[in-house]
Amino acid sequence: DIVMTQSPDSLAVSLGERATINCKSSQSVLDSSNNNNYLAWYQQKPGQPPKLLIYWASIRESGVPDRFSGSGSGTDFTLTISSLQAEDVAVYYCQQYYSSPITFGQGTRLENK
Amino acid sequence: QVQLVQSGSELKKPGASVKVSCKASGYTFTGYAMNWVRQAPGQGLEWMGWINTNTGNPTYAQGFTGRFVFSLDTSVSTAYLQISGLKAEDTAVYYCARVSSFNNWFDPWGQGTLVTVSS
Numbered sequence: 001d002i003v004m005t006q007s008p009d010s011l012a013v014s015l016g017e018r019a020t021i022n023c024k025s026s027q028s029v030l031d032s033s034n035n036n037n038y039l040a041w042y043q044q045k046p047g048q049p050p051k052l053l054i055y056w057a058s059i060r061e062s063g064v065p066d067r068f069s070g071s072g073s074g075t076d077f078t079l080t081i082s083s084l085q086a087e088d089v090a091v092y093y094c095q096q097y098y099s100s101p102i103t104f105g106q107g108t109r110l111e112n113k
Numbered sequence: 114q115v116q117l118v119q120s121g122s123e124l125k126k127p128g129a130s131v132k133v134s135c136k137a138s139g140y141t142f143t144g145y146a147m148n149w150v151r152q153a154p155g156q157g158l159e160w161m162g163w164i165n166t167n168t169g170n171p172t173y174a175q176g177f178t179g180r181f182v183f184s185l186d187t188s189v190s191t192a193y194l195q196i197s198g199l200k201a202e203d204t205a206v207y208y209c210a211r212v213s214s215f216n217n218w219f220d221p222w223g224q225g226t227l228v229t230v231s232s
Contacts, residue, residue, distance in 0.1 A: 038216070038217075040218040040219075042158075042219075044158075048224075049208055049210075049222035049223065049224055049225050050158065050208075050210075050219070050222055051222075052213075052218060052219065052220040052221075055213065055216070055218045056216075061220070093157065093158055095158075095218065095219075097216060097217035097218055100172070101160055101174045101175065102148070102160040102217065103160065104157060104158040104159070104160065105157070106157050107157045107158075
């Protein structure tokens with residue numbers, strides 16, 4: 001199984017500041033045949049289901065604000081929020097869909113400092 | 114719009130069974146696999162497995178074999194998760210989640226169903 005490890009577990013950022021969340025996979029999730037990284041990011045607010053933000057490691061889902069961006073390749077990935085807004089307070093999860101079983105990171109709790 | 118609507122919260126005693134439903138709308142139900150994800154209280158997301166909505170063939174993740182059953186009723190575009198022999202540790206929110214049109218990220222998700230197991 002591919003183990004996904006996020007860092008940090010929690011993060012406090014002031015409004016308007018940058019937030020960076022890391023995700024590391026125990027094996028590469030890059031398919032060299034198509035150069036796609038099989039990595040997605042989700043946002044989960046209290047009492048709500050997860051919401052897709054990013055897929056293929058860096059493609060923003062339609063409707064997701066452009067302050068959210070994803071980067072990385074192979075085993076190391078980053079979700080960046082360029083300027084934190086109050087509504088971005090949530091738990092963020094990375095997910096690999098490269099191989100079964102599908103696995104998630106443990107989550108990173110993002111708070112307003 | 115594409116939507117998954119799950120059944121309401123359940124309170125069950127240990128040893129009982131529960132069946133959670135996930136009704137899809139806004140797309141061709143049999144065209145997309147359906148996944149199930151568990152989230153224990155205050156914990157992260159755990160993939161339980163998926164069901165091929167075209168063939169009805171289920172695949173269970175390790176730890177979700179035996180007491181967990183995925184099923185379908187394609188006539189009403191609904192997927193089901195049944196859990197038998199409930200234990201306190203089954204207390205969790207259970208989500209259904211459709212795969213995307215292009216690969217196995219999940220979008221959309223159902224709103225979740227809280228199953229509480231308590232005597």
